[in-house]
Amino acid sequence: MDAKIVIVGCGISGISAAHQLIKSGFQNVRILESTSRSGGRIKTGRLGDKVVEIGANWIHGPSEGNPVFRLARQYGLLDPEALTPENQAIDCGGTPVWVPNFFSSSGRRLTLEEYMPAQEMFDKVLNESSEFASKGGEPTASVGDFLRSEIQKQAAEEWKDVDAKTRSLRLGMINNMLKQQCCINGTHSMDEVGLGAYGLYKTLPGLDCTFPRGYEVLIKNLMSELPSGIVSYNRPVRCVHWNNTERGEKPVMVECDDGEKFSADHVIVTVPLGYLKKHLSALFCPPLPLHKQHSIQRLGFGTNNKIYVEFDSPWWDDGCEVIVLVWDDEDEIVDQVPDLQRSWLKKLFGFTVLKPTERYGHVLCGWIAGHESEYMETLSEQEVTHCVTQLVRRFTGNPALTPRRVLRSQWFHNPWTCGSYSFPGKLCSAQDLENMMEPLPSKGSQAQPLQVLFAGEATHHCYYSTVHGAVLTGWREADRLISHYSSSSPSVPKSNL
Ligand SMILES: Cc1cc2nc3c(=O)[nH]c(=O)nc-3n(C[C@H](O)[C@H](O)[C@H](O)COP(=O)(O)OP(=O)(O)OC[C@H]3O[C@@H](n4cnc5c(N)ncnc54)[C@H](O)[C@@H]3O)c2cc1C
Ligand SMILES: *[C@@H]1O[C@H](CO)[C@@H](O)[C@H](O)[C@H]1NC(C)=O
Ligand SMILES: *[C@@H]1O[C@H](CO)[C@@H](O)[C@H](O)[C@H]1NC(C)=O
Ligand SMILES: *[C@@H]1O[C@H](CO)[C@@H](O)[C@H](O)[C@H]1NC(C)=O
Numbered sequence: 001m002d003a004k005i006v007i008v009g010c011g012i013s014g015i016s017a018a019h020q021l022i023k024s025g026f027q028n029v030r031i032l033e034s035t036s037r038s039g040g041r042i043k044t045g046r047l048g049d050k051v052v053e054i055g056a057n058w059i060h061g062p063s064e065g066n067p068v069f070r071l072a073r074q075y076g077l078l079d080p081e082a083l084t085p086e087n088q089a090i091d092c093g094g095t096p097v098w099v100p101n102f103f104s105s106s107g108r109r110l111t112l113e114e115y116m117p118a119q120e121m122f123d124k125v126l127n128e129s130s131e132f133a134s135k136g137g138e139p140t141a142s143v144g145d146f147l148r149s150e151i152q153k154q155a156a157e158e159w160k161d162v163d164a165k166t167r168s169l170r171l172g173m174i175n176n177m178l179k180q181q182c183c184i185n186g187t188h189s190m191d192e193v194g195l196g197a198y199g200l201y202k203t204l205p206g207l208d209c210t211f212p213r214g215y216e217v218l219i220k221n222l223m224s225e226l227p228s229g230i231v232s233y234n235r236p237v238r239c240v241h242w243n244n245t246e247r248g249e250k251p252v253m254v255e256c257d258d259g260e261k262f263s264a265d266h267v268i269v270t271v272p273l274g275y276l277k278k279h280l281s282a283l284f285c286p287p288l289p290l291h292k293q294h295s296i297q298r299l300g301f302g303t304n305n306k307i308y309v310e311f312d313s314p315w316w317d318d319g320c321e322v323i324v325l326v327w328d329d330e331d332e333i334v335d336q337v338p339d340l341q342r343s344w345l346k347k348l349f350g351f352t353v354l355k356p357t358e359r360y361g362h363v364l365c366g367w368i369a370g371h372e373s374e375y376m377e378t379l380s381e382q383e384v385t386h387c388v389t390q391l392v393r394r395f396t397g398n399p400a401l402t403p404r405r406v407l408r409s410q411w412f413h414n415p416w417t418c419g420s421y422s423f424p425g426k427l428c429s430a431q432d433l434e435n436m437m438e439p440l441p442s443k444g445s446q447a448q449p450l451q452v453l454f455a456g457e458a459t460h461h462c463y464y465s466t467v468h469g470a471v472l473t474g475w476r477e478a479d480r481l482i483s484h485y486s487s488s489s490p491s492v493p494k495s496n497l
Contacts, residue, residue, distance in 0.1 A: 001485060006254050006262050007031045008237045009270035011040025012467055013455045015222050016474030017268050018230060024482045030262065032254065034236035034416045038223055041272070041417060041457075042467065044214030047308050047407045050360050051214045054306070054409045056467050057365075059211075061204025063088040067475070068218070068468045072211065075221040082209035094203035098321035098352070104169070104328045107397030115324075118173035121158070125150045126181070130199035142426050143198050144190035147178065148333045171333060172326045178335035179349040179369070186421040186465060187302040188370035189335050194300075197424030200433070202462040212359065215467075235260070236416075240267055241285045242440060242451045251448040266450055268477050273458035274301040274418030284452075289442055295435035299458060300425035303412040305373045307348070307366035309388055310405040314362045315396050316353065323351040323364065325395050340375045345387050347372035377410040384408055421465040422458040433461040437473070439480065450484055453477040 005026060007014045010033035021029050041055040062069040062082055069088075072078050081087055102110035129146050151174055159167060178190055187193050211217060223231075236257040244251050250263035271283075276296055281287065288296075316323055327346060337343045351364035366388065368376060376384060385406040392401050411420045424432070437459040440452040455473040463469030 001026045002028050003265045003481070003485065004028045004250060004263065005030070005266045005268065005481065006252075006264040007268045007270065008240070008254065009033060009040065009272075009456070010038040010231050010233075011270060011272075011456070011470065012042055012219065012222075013457065013470040013474040014040075014268070014270040015219065015226070016471045017270070017455055017478045018226055018474075019222060020475050020478035021481065022226060022230075024478070026481075029230060031231040032235045032237050032256065032262070033231055033233050036233050038231060039216055039219040041411075041421070042215045042219055044211075044216035045407065047310055047363060047405055050310070050354075050363055051212075052308050052354070052363070052365070052407065053210070053215055055411075056215050057210060058208040059206075060094065060208055060466050060468065061206045062209050063204055063206035066204050066206065066468050067471045069206065071222070071471075072218055075218065077211055077213065077217055077221070078209060079212055082207075087209070088206045090207040091205040092207070094201075096208050099319055100322050100324050101316045101320040102324045102326060103395040104172070104326045105394060106328055107395060110169075110326060114169070115173060117159070118170040119177070121151060121154055122147075122174055122177045125154070126177075129195060132195050132198060140426060141195040142191045143181075143193040143195050144178070144335065146195050147190060151333060165328075168331045169326065169328045172328050172330045174333055175330050175335060176324060176326050176349050178333070179347055180367075182302075182335055182347075182369035183304045183349065183367040185302070185423045186304045186369065186419070187300055187423050191335075192300055192302070192423075192425055194424045194426040194428040197428040197430070197432075200424060200430055200462055201464065204468070237271075237283075239283060239285055240269065240452060242267070243286060243447055245447070251451045265448075266453060266481055268453045268455055268474075270454075270456040270474070272301070272417045272419070272456065273299060273422045274420075275416060276458075277301060278418050288440070292435050292438065295432035298425055298428045298432050299436065300423045300428075301419045301421070301458070302369060302423065303371075303373045304367065304369045304420040305376065305409045305411060307368065307376075307384065307388060307406065307408040309351070309364045309366060309392075309403045311362045311364070311401070312404055315392070315398065315401060321353050321355065323353065325350045325391070336370065337372055340372060344368075344372040344375045345391055348391070374412040376408065377413050381406060381408070423465065430461060433459070433464065437461070437476070439477075450481060453480060 007017055010031045014031055018029050043055040045052050045054045059068050102115055104110055125147055129143050185193055238257045239255045241253040252264045252267050254262045337346045348366050348368040351366045354360035354363040393399050411417050437454055439450050441447045455477040457470040459473045460469035
């Protein structure tokens with residue numbers, strides 16, 4: 001088929017769309033990518049000689065229904081445990097239960113018994129907050145508002161007999177859980193996450209697993225199956241001119257920063273939502289319909305970064321999978337720090353421990369979201385190292401602890417991403433995700449159909465913010481074109497294709 005298709009962005013969604021189109025016989029497919037590499041937010045790096053992920057980390061819900069799991073299995077990229085039926089059957093509702101170690105800011109280890117009352121209260125209220133989406137209520141409130149008021153209410157009743165010190169320790173624990181949610185949802189504060197849409201996100205069964213040789217090996221495998229030369233690198237797209245009605249010309253013309261122009265019958269746009277928000281007015285000519293613009297504004301796109309820290313020897317227990325850092329001097333429920341310069345690192349909820357130890361040695365991955373995370377990106381690596389060193393010394397009470405190496409991600413200042421991943425903001429509903437994926441021109445128009453299509457993580461109605469969501473959106477838009485051509489070609493009945 002010789003329809004001319006341009007794909008903007010060579011992340012996993014763009015690659016998936018290209019794959020599907022080529023497989024179905026489209027010969028005129030080109031990917032324009034702003035950077036010099038493919039993979040986008042799938043990016044594997046090195047900490048010394050250790051393989052670490054700068055971007056996506058896990059396959060969330062690795063089981064039969066997950067396309068990333070099926071691809072990774074097909075290419076032989078997973079550890080044997082990840083492939084077992086037992087692993088695929090584990091259903092933890094998206095939150096794996098990790099073995100924790102708790103440390104407090106006064107340098108004391110906390111026990112699980114001390115932590116449980118706060119954890120149970122938080123889990124219960126968080127669970128209640130995901131029920132609003134199906135009920136269709138509370139469109140203006142945020143998850144943060146709801147959690148705060150419910151926890152305040154319950155704490156006043158259930159913890160009325162505990163002493164002041166224990167109370168503020170428990171509030172510190174609650175705040176830690178909020179900061180953790182900020183990382184999971186990729187938001188500055190849970191006050192920005194819409195309560196009415198909180199339950200839209202769906203999980204798949206399977207215990208989250210990683211790629212032992214790095215997530216980018218998946219990209220390498222997929223790229224090796226595409227025709228060579230299909231990607232033009234270092235080619236930022238500046239503007240998608242659509243709805244051209246001049247006779248003898250293609251309906252769409254893609255203009256690059258360097259002035260080069262590509263005409264096309266169809267363009268699949270896969271740029272991240274953060275980029276789209278920032279460049280919306282310049283990227284489309286004519287501009288997107290208003291309902292689409294509003295959905296782009298309502299959906300949230302925040303920052304979650306990692307700070308990898310390597311130590312010569314562990315200061316956590318054998319078998320510990322997550323290190324939780326609790327500030328014990330907090331007497332309010334908050335997930336934002338008052339003073340970025342002085343206390344940005346308070347936003348870091350803790351570290352996950354890279355496993356297995358034989359592969360990684362003693363490497364921790366710290367997680368930090370929000371404006372505090374964006375501020376961290378502006379500091380030098382030495383400054384970040386200095387602050388992290390002070391932090392672990394304080395929480396362990398061991399003044400001799402010194403990291404061997406530190407490496408952090410900087411997704412907010414990446415000009416082609418402008419953050420990490422999307423979440424439904426306040427006022428968001430399922431309709432906004434529908435609007436995100438709607439192709440142009442809108443239904444009912446007399447113009448050429450399917451001129452501009454939209455794929456990428458932020459266009460999936462229930463798997464947004466994930467790699468499998470991104471893959472499915474690439475396939476979805478390719479399928480949209482494939483079925484368009486199979487149903488609009490009168491000589492070939494659809495059933496024969
Ligand atoms: C820190 C972090 C951790 C994550 N962890 C996980 C995880 O554990 N599991 C999981 O499933 N997901 C995770 N994700 C999310 C996952 O990485 C993304 O959802 C997914 O990779 C997005 O793919 P995409 O194709 O939609 O976008 P991208 O990968 O961002 O691809 C978009 C491409 O468009 C290019 N581009 C941008 N602007 C232009 C332009 N103007 N012209 C041309 N090209 C342009 C970009 O350079 C990029 O290559 C994580 C993300 C981050 C940042
Ligand atoms: C959340 O609540 C539902 C009922 O509303 C219940 O079935 C489910 O088990 C709860 N989950 C947790 C983790 O408490
Ligand atoms: C935020 O993360 C939780 C998992 O802890 C998930 O249940 C929820 O749907 C997510 N919400 C958004 C908006 O991503
Ligand atoms: C696109 O072109 C059609 C037909 O020429 C026209 O009716 C429509 O208004 C145009 N749409 C936009 C957004 O310019």
